[in-house]
Amino acid sequence: xxxxxxxxxxxxxxxxxxxxxxxxxxxxxxxxxxxxxxxxxxxxxxxxxxxxxxxxxxxxxxxxxxxxxxxxxxxxxxxxxxxxxxxxxxxxxxxxxxxxxxxxxxxxxxxxxxxxxxxxxxxxxxxxxxxxxxxxxxxxxxxxxxxxxxxxxxxxxxxxxxxxxxxxxxxxxxxxxxxxxxxxxxxxxxxxxxxxxxxxxxxxxxxxxxxxxxxxxxxxxxxxxxxxxxxxxxxxxxxxxxxxxxxxxxxxxxxxxxxxxxxxxxxxxxxxxxxxxxxxxxxxxxxxxxxxxxxxxxxxxxxxxxxxxxxxxxxxxxxxxxxxxxxxxxxxxxxxxxxxxxxxxxxxxxxxxxxxxxxxxxxxxxxxxxxxxxxxxxxxxxxxxxxxxxxxxxxxxxxxxxxxxxxxxxxxxxxxxxxxxxxxxxxxxxxxxxxxxxxxxxxxxxxxxxxxxxxxxxxxxxxxxxxxxxxxxxxxxxxxxxx
Numbered sequence: 297x298x299x300x301x302x303x304x305x306x307x308x309x310x311x312x313x314x315x316x317x318x319x320x321x322x323x324x325x326x327x328x329x330x331x332x333x334x335x336x337x338x339x340x341x342x343x344x345x346x347x348x349x350x351x352x353x354x355x356x357x358x359x360x361x362x363x364x365x366x367x368x369x370x371x372x373x374x375x376x377x378x379x380x381x382x383x384x385x386x387x388x389x390x391x392x393x394x395x396x397x398x399x400x401x402x403x404x405x406x407x408x409x410x411x412x413x414x415x416x417x418x419x420x421x422x423x424x425x426x427x428x429x430x431x432x433x434x435x436x437x438x439x440x441x442x443x444x445x446x447x448x449x450x451x452x453x454x455x456x457x458x459x460x461x462x463x464x465x466x467x468x469x470x471x472x473x474x475x476x477x478x479x480x481x482x483x484x485x486x487x488x489x490x491x492x493x494x495x496x497x498x499x500x501x502x503x504x505x506x507x508x509x510x511x512x513x514x515x516x517x518x519x520x521x522x523x524x525x526x527x528x529x530x531x532x533x534x535x536x537x538x539x540x541x542x543x544x545x546x547x548x549x550x551x552x553x554x555x556x557x558x559x560x561x562x563x564x565x566x567x568x569x570x571x572x573x574x575x576x577x578x579x580x581x582x583x584x585x586x587x588x589x590x591x592x593x594x595x596x597x598x599x600x601x602x603x604x605x606x607x608x609x610x611x612x613x614x615x616x617x618x619x620x621x622x623x624x625x626x627x628x629x630x631x632x633x634x635x636x637x638x639x640x641x642x643x644x645x646x647x648x649x650x651x652x653x654x655x656x657x658x659x660x661x662x663x664x665x666x667x668x669x670x671x672x673x674x675x676x677x678x679x680x681x682x683x684x685x686x687x688x689x690x691x692x693x694x695x696x697x698x699x700x701x702x703x704x705x706x707x708x709x710x711x712x713x714x715x716x717x718x719x720x721x722x723x724x725x726x727x728x729x730x731x732x733x734x735x736x737x738x739x740x741x742x743x744x745x746x747x748x749x750x751x752x753x754x755x756x757x758x759x760x761x762x763x764x765x766x767x768x769x770x771x772x773x774x775x776x777x778x779x
Contacts, residue, residue, distance in 0.1 A: 703727075
């Protein structure tokens with residue numbers, strides 16, 4: 297399967313459709329799509345894309361919310377030899393003019409002057425009779441897919457994928473926790489992210505059912521109705537799910553495992569989760585560039601979880617911790633994390649047609665690796681807070697703030713403004729009547745943490761689609777207000 301011969305993950309889905317056409321493929325709030333129906337819709341979308349003028353070797357963006365439409369369009373473009381990239385609104389600005397040939401949208405994209413062609417997708421694209429005879433066009437190492445990075449440090453960067461790399465990503469995804477043994481998987485991340493893409497297409501390629509909901513509030517009924525046994529979400533989505541379960545006093549008796557990534561799972565969140573659900577909770581660490589690097593059930597992380605432990609390094613990844621001169625550090629020493637995985641993907645550059653392994657890369661995180669292979673992430677290299685020589689992750693600071701009654705969300709960051717040393721600022725989303733002095737007191741009680749110089753109450757904390765805090769945006773917004 298992983299030789300140099302072209303291999304199609306789309307063909308794997310169509311094989312499942314031929315083998316078991318009546319098996320459930322996608323579960324939505326509105327109902328179920330079987331593998332046979334999914335294949336027919338993909339064939340119809342292939343014909344529609346071809347008639348719309350999309351040609352092999354070009355790049356087309358998909359800006360469509362409906363998961364079934366989205367999956368079918370990814371498959372249709374692949375079958376035609378058109379490189380696909382899934383985008384949210386306004387993300388087309390991540391590409392230089394002339395890079396995208398078209399944007400397939402569901403009415404949410406108006407287009408730009410001199411920009412890519414705006415092609416509106418309509419329901420009849422998926423109901424017309426389509427061809428089954430199109431042969432795979434992409435070679436194993438040709439560019440076939442682009443995904444945007446999470447974008448926590450600014451503008452998301454396009455990452456390039458070949459069929460070969462995607463197969464590495466999809467089959468290693470099946471080794472995460474109970475994924476291989478699960479039959480019905482709930483996908484929290486949007487399909488516009490590589491994480492949502494990997495969850496969805498790995499599940500479908502292996503004949504599983506993948507389920508989606510429109511919001512955290514409706515995720516509980518969806519998982520309950522379809523009896524999903526595995527849920528994969530961001531830590532931010534987990535927090536929202538716990539809120540819903542707590543308010544409704546509901547339960548998910550069929551859920552055996554929940555995998556959460558994108559941030560640390562705080563003690564407070566874990567306690568709340570344990571009171572609302574009985575499944576195993578797994579911490580994960582991954583990136584768009586390298587895929588899954590580490591994971592572990594939270595109980596296996598022990599006391600190191602509060603220090604930023606995210607999991608044990610997986611067999612298909614190599615993690616090194618280096619000093620500022622890129623010299624290796626021994627186990628237990630903090631430094632800059634460098635990662636190499638099976639399926640490393642390079643940055644996309646305009647004109648790229650072949651995708652080569654880029655070698656090890658720096659995900660931008662600071663932390664350490666223990667002698668047992670446990671990865672501890674202190675935080676983003678550019679965001680680690682130095683307090684009296686103690687380097688503290690913003691996540692640890694935020695977990696302290698979240699323990700204060702009335703604080704519903706929090707973000708901590710440094711600000712270099714009119715002072716000899718960077719200041720520590722905090723933004724919180726709070727219940728009415730919260731006394732900021734109580735927040736200061738809670739922080740002051742933690743000698744290794746200290747107290748933020750500034751605490752601002754804000755309506756919401758800006759986050760990306762994976763739930764990660766956009767600290768650069770928050771810093772810019774609040775310092776602008778301060779000025």
